[in-house]
Amino acid sequence: LAKKSMLAAFFQKMLPILLLISTILTHTSAQIRIVNGREGRIEDFPYxxxxxxxxxxxxxxxxxxxxxxxxxxxxxxxxxxxxxxxxxxxxxxxxxxxxxxxxxxxxxxxxxxxxxxxxxxxxxxxxxxxxxxxxxxxxIKLPTGNTPIMDNTEAVVSGWGHMSSSEHILSELLKYTTVKVVNQQRCFDLMKTQGVVTEAMFCAAGRNTDACQGDSGGPIQSGNVLIGLVSWGVGCADPHYPGIYTRLSYPxxxxxxxxxxxx
Known part of the structure; x- marks a missing residue:
C-alpha cells in the first residue's frame, strides 16, 4: 500500500508536466520558430x-x-x-x-x-x-491604430524556437531573421486551402528562413516598431506558404x- 501511495503521489506530481508536453505536441501547427536564423544578442532585442x-x-x-x-x-x-x-x-x-x-x-x-x-x-x-x-x-514601441504595413517591408522576427522543421529541438540561444511583408491579397490566395487570412493578420516570408515551433507570440518589428506577433503557418520556411502574424495596428x-x- 505504501508503494502504491508513493506511485500515485509521483504521477500526481508529474501530471502538470505531462499535460504541458501533450499541449506542446498537439499545437505544433500554431507554435512557430526561427529557421536558418542568426544568433542574436539581448542587447539588440531588449524587448x-x-x-x-x-x-x-x-x-x-x-x-x-x-x-x-x-x-x-x-x-x-x-x-x-x-x-x-x-x-x-x-x-x-x-x-x-x-x-x-x-x-x-x-x-x-x-x-x-x-x-x-x-x-x-x-x-x-x-x-x-x-x-x-x-x-x-x-x-518596444507599439504601432498607432490602423497604420498600414506596406508590401515588401523588411521586418525582423526573433525567438528561441525550433531551428528546422525536421529537428524538434528548441534553440538555447536567441535567433533572429529578416523577412519581407507579403501582399495581403496574394497571401490570402496562397493560404486559402490552409486557413483564412483576415485583416487582423498579415503575412511575411523570407528565402529559406522563417519562424517555427516555439517562436509563437514572439515579436516581429520594423523600424523599431512592434508591427506584429508570430501566430500560425504551414510548416516552417515552406517556400509555398508565408508565415502569418497578428496585426497589432488593426483597430x-x-x-x-x-x-x-x-x-
Whole structure:
C-alpha cells in the first residue's frame, strides 16, 4: 500500500508536466520558430522575453511597458485563469539561464480570439509594477491604430524556437531573421486551402528562413516598431506558404491594448 501511495503521489506530481508536453505536441501547427536564423544578442532585442509554463519555454513575447508583455492568445489558451503556472525570463539571450525570471499576476486574452481561425491571436500579460526592468530590458514601441504595413517591408522576427522543421529541438540561444511583408491579397490566395487570412493578420516570408515551433507570440518589428506577433503557418520556411502574424495596428486589436494598458 505504501508503494502504491508513493506511485500515485509521483504521477500526481508529474501530471502538470505531462499535460504541458501533450499541449506542446498537439499545437505544433500554431507554435512557430526561427529557421536558418542568426544568433542574436539581448542587447539588440531588449524587448524579447521567453514565456515559460511550469518553467518550460513555450512561446515568445515582447515587453511594451515596465509591467506589460504582449504575446499570442494561443500561447496562454486554457491557462488564462492560472497565471501562476507561467513565468517570464527577461534580460537574457539564453533560453534556460541568465537574466531574471519574473512571475505573472494576470493574463488577458483578446475577447474576440478564435482558436479555430486564429483570428485576434493576441494576449496581454501583466506583472507586478516595474518588474520588467534590467540592463538589457527595454519596451518596444507599439504601432498607432490602423497604420498600414506596406508590401515588401523588411521586418525582423526573433525567438528561441525550433531551428528546422525536421529537428524538434528548441534553440538555447536567441535567433533572429529578416523577412519581407507579403501582399495581403496574394497571401490570402496562397493560404486559402490552409486557413483564412483576415485583416487582423498579415503575412511575411523570407528565402529559406522563417519562424517555427516555439517562436509563437514572439515579436516581429520594423523600424523599431512592434508591427506584429508570430501566430500560425504551414510548416516552417515552406517556400509555398508565408508565415502569418497578428496585426497589432488593426483597430480592434490596438484599441483593446490601449484600453487595458493605457499605451
Amino acid at each position: 524579447q522575453v521567453s514565456l515559460r509554463r511550469y518553467s518550460i519555454h513555450v512561446c515568445g513575447g515582447a515587453v511594451i511597458d515596465a509591467q506589460w508583455i504582449v504575446t499570442a492568445a494561443h500561447c496562454i489558451e486554457a491557462y488564462q485563469k492560472q497565471p501562476r503556472v507561467y513565468s517570464i525570463r527577461i534580460n537574457s539571450s539564453n533560453r534556460v539561464k541568465g537574466g531574471a525570471v519574473v512571475s505573472i499576476s494576470k493574463i488577458f486574452k483578446h475577447p474576440l480570439y478564435n482558436s479555430e481561425t486564429m483570428n485576434f491571436d493576441v494576449a496581454l500579460i501583466r506583472t507586478e509594477k516595474n518588474r520588467l526592468r534590467g540592463e538589457f530590458v527595454q519596451p 480592434t486589436v490596438r484599441i483593446w491594448i490601449k484600453l487595458l494598458t493605457g499605451l
